[in-house]
Amino acid sequence: MTKPTTWSDRFESALHPAIAVFNASIGFDIQLIEYDLTGSIAHAKMLAHTGIITNVEAQQLVAGLEQIRQEYRAGKFQPGIEQEDVHFAVERRLTEIVGDVGKKLHTARSRNDQVGTDIRLYLRAEIEQIRKQLQSFQSILLQKAEHNLETLIPGYTHLQRAQPLSLAHHLMAYVQMAQRDWERLGDVLKRTNISPLGCGALAGTTFPIDRHYSASLLNFDGVYENSLDGVSDRDFAIEFLCAASLIMVHLSRLSEEIILWASEEFGFITLKDNCSTGSSIMPQKKNPDVPELIRGKTGRVFGHLQGLLVIMKGLPLAYNKDLQEDKEAIFDGVTTVKACLEAMTILLAEGLEFRTPRLAAAVAEDFSNATDVADYLAAKGVPFREAYNLVGKAVKTSLAVGKLLKDLTLAEWQQLHPAFEADIYDAIAPKQVVAARNSYGGTGFQQVSQAIVTAKSRLQNNS
Ligand code: ARG
Numbered sequence: 001m002t003k004p005t006t007w008s009d010r011f012e013s014a015l016h017p018a019i020a021v022f023n024a025s026i027g028f029d030i031q032l033i034e035y036d037l038t039g040s041i042a043h044a045k046m047l048a049h050t051g052i053i054t055n056v057e058a059q060q061l062v063a064g065l066e067q068i069r070q071e072y073r074a075g076k077f078q079p080g081i082e083q084e085d086v087h088f089a090v091e092r093r094l095t096e097i098v099g100d101v102g103k104k105l106h107t108a109r110s111r112n113d114q115v116g117t118d119i120r121l122y123l124r125a126e127i128e129q130i131r132k133q134l135q136s137f138q139s140i141l142l143q144k145a146e147h148n149l150e151t152l153i154p155g156y157t158h159l160q161r162a163q164p165l166s167l168a169h170h171l172m173a174y175v176q177m178a179q180r181d182w183e184r185l186g187d188v189l190k191r192t193n194i195s196p197l198g199c200g201a202l203a204g205t206t207f208p209i210d211r212h213y214s215a216s217l218l219n220f221d222g223v224y225e226n227s228l229d230g231v232s233d234r235d236f237a238i239e240f241l242c243a244a245s246l247i248m249v250h251l252s253r254l255s256e257e258i259i260l261w262a263s264e265e266f267g268f269i270t271l272k273d274n275c276s277t278g279s280s281i282m283p284q285k286k287n288p289d290v291p292e293l294i295r296g297k298t299g300r301v302f303g304h305l306q307g308l309l310v311i312m313k314g315l316p317l318a319y320n321k322d323l324q325e326d327k328e329a330i331f332d333g334v335t336t337v338k339a340c341l342e343a344m345t346i347l348l349a350e351g352l353e354f355r356t357p358r359l360a361a362a363v364a365e366d367f368s369n370a371t372d373v374a375d376y377l378a379a380k381g382v383p384f385r386e387a388y389n390l391v392g393k394a395v396k397t398s399l400a401v402g403k404l405l406k407d408l409t410l411a412e413w414q415q416l417h418p419a420f421e422a423d424i425y426d427a428i429a430p431k432q433v434v435a436a437r438n439s440y441g442g443t444g445f446q447q448v449s450q451a452i453v454t455a456k457s458r459l460q461n462n463s
Contacts, residue, residue, distance in 0.1 A: 021081055025084070025085045026079055026081060026089060028327055028328055033068075033072055033086050035117075035121035035122045036090055036118050037066075037090065038218065039118055039121060039197065040065050040090065040105060041061075041065050041217075042214045042217040043109055043114075044065070046209060046213050046214040047107060047209075050209055051208075052209070057101050057104060060098045061098065063098070064098035068094065085111070086118075087115065088111075108205040108209050109200065109205075110200050110202075112200070112201050112319040116230065116231055116233075117195065117218070119237065119326070120220075120236065121218065122330075124189065124193055127188060127189050127240065128189075130185060130244075130341065131182050131186065132463075134181055135182065135463055137341055138178045138459055139459060140345055140348045140349045141171050141172070141174055141175045141178070142175060145167075145448070146168070148166070149168045149448060149452075150431070150445060151168070152165065152167065152363045152430050153166075153167045153170055153268065154359075154362050154366065155170070155443070162368060163437075163443075164368050164430045166434050166443050166444075166448045169443040169447075169451075172452065172455065177250040180246075181246060184243045188236065188239045188240050191235065191239060192239075192240065193219075193220055194223065194224055195222070195224065195230075196231055199227035202227060202231055204227045232319055232323070234311075237329075238312070240333070241304050241305035242305055244305075244333045244337045247337055247341070248297070248302070248336075251298070252298040255290075255292070255294045256295060258352065259288045259291050267358050268354065268355060269353060269354055270353045270355055272352060273286075274350060274351055275351025276290070290344075291344075293343070300332060301333050304329035304330070305329075308326055308329050360430075364430055365404065366404070367404070369406075369430065370392075370395055370405065372433045372436065374387040374391045375387075376420075376427045377390065377417060380419040390416055394408065406425065
């Protein structure tokens with residue numbers, strides 16, 4: 001019988017090999033290594049600062065930990081499954097490098113506060129990157145919006161032609177969503193950036209540690225006030241996955257629109273070869289794989305959010321091994337959101353083109369100016385509901401004879417209502433229909449160009 005390497009002398013036999021594999025998290029938590037080293041360095045410095053170990057010992061520990069960092073970066077530190085997790089792997093390697101003093105690193109610390117520290121440091125860095133990606137995404141949308149202020153596109157409700165829009169206005173809607181995503185992640189960051197280090201296994205420690213000192217070395221904004229809460233809280237990770245899910249909702253809605261727009265039926269955009277794929281059998285096909293994959297990957301992130309909520313709901317205080325299951329959810333959530341933001345930004349920047357002639361034709365050949373006829377009459381004093389009914393009649397008779405509203409003669413208009421004059425034709429021209437919606441936040445060109453200016457300066461101030 002071999003005595004296990006990890007546990008105290010209480011244990012007489014090693015783990016069953018299959019259980020060792022089942023128990024191990026090294027396969028995925030190795031991703032935390034840089035944060036584990038950084039956290040351990042802060043802990044070692046705190047132990048010296050408080051006189052729990054000597055300065056010389058702390059220096060040895062720090063040097064050893066930095067050496068592991070170099071080894072890892074050079075591909076020379078690849079701990080296997082027998083190490084169980086990244087925390088043990090680092091501690092053992094440290095002891096190999098610096099000798100017995102390495103065994104002092106874990107004084108006044110538990111893997112429970114250690115792993116909590118690591119994930120928070122990891123997530124803090126990833127959130128900052130995702131926020132930057134959201135800004136690049138906004139910036140490409142803004143560029144496209146600026147170029148397409150006066151490009152018109154049909155606007156829909158119920159996926160039925162409703163009223164024409166400035167294409168810029170449509171794109172700017174996504175800038176607003178991304179702005180909320182950016183702000184939401186900033187808010188998540190506030191609760192992520194709190195240090196659990198020093199909460200110990202669950203109850204704190206008998207050593208005279210200084211939690212504020214290690215927290216400030218790690219640039220945390222504060223420390224958990226309750227040790228049980230500190231080691232078992234994963235609210236910040238749930239909040240992150242919720243914010244990530246909303247980012248995915250927004251990317252997925254845009255993806256769906258791009259997929260529709262690229263279809264023969266809409267024909268509003270052309271997908272460029274660099275972002276589309278062919279079919280293995282149908283030579284004419286050009287498929288929108290990128291937006292389809294983004295739409296498809298959305299479910300994974302929702303799933304991780306749901307998964308983590310379920311992990312947490314029945315956990316008694318404080319740490320339980322169930323919490324090891326948080327990592328793959330967080331990691332995959334991060335990876336997926338980053339990959340999708342990157343792909344969507346590339347797709348918008350280089351992978352698609354709006355077919356402006358086709359868009360112009362689309363808005364000229366429908367009844368999406370019908371509201372404007374009703375508004376025209378209403379502005380002349382006809383009660384809106386009465387005007388609405390009259391225009392409904394005009395649409396019906398036009399449809400019956402295969403005409404559009406713009407094709408009606410002035411005599412026909414005046415037969416409908418005597419208030420019509422020759423300026424009705426200007427009022428229902430698509431460009432005028434859009435320009436006229438100059439209410440705050442509307443699609444009128446003035447409003448949209450103001451919105452672009454505001455969004456650009458906000459983006460500049462935030463970066
Ligand atoms: N690998 C563990 C995790 O990811 C580290 C903490 C283990 N703590 C414990 N008491 N077994 O959660």
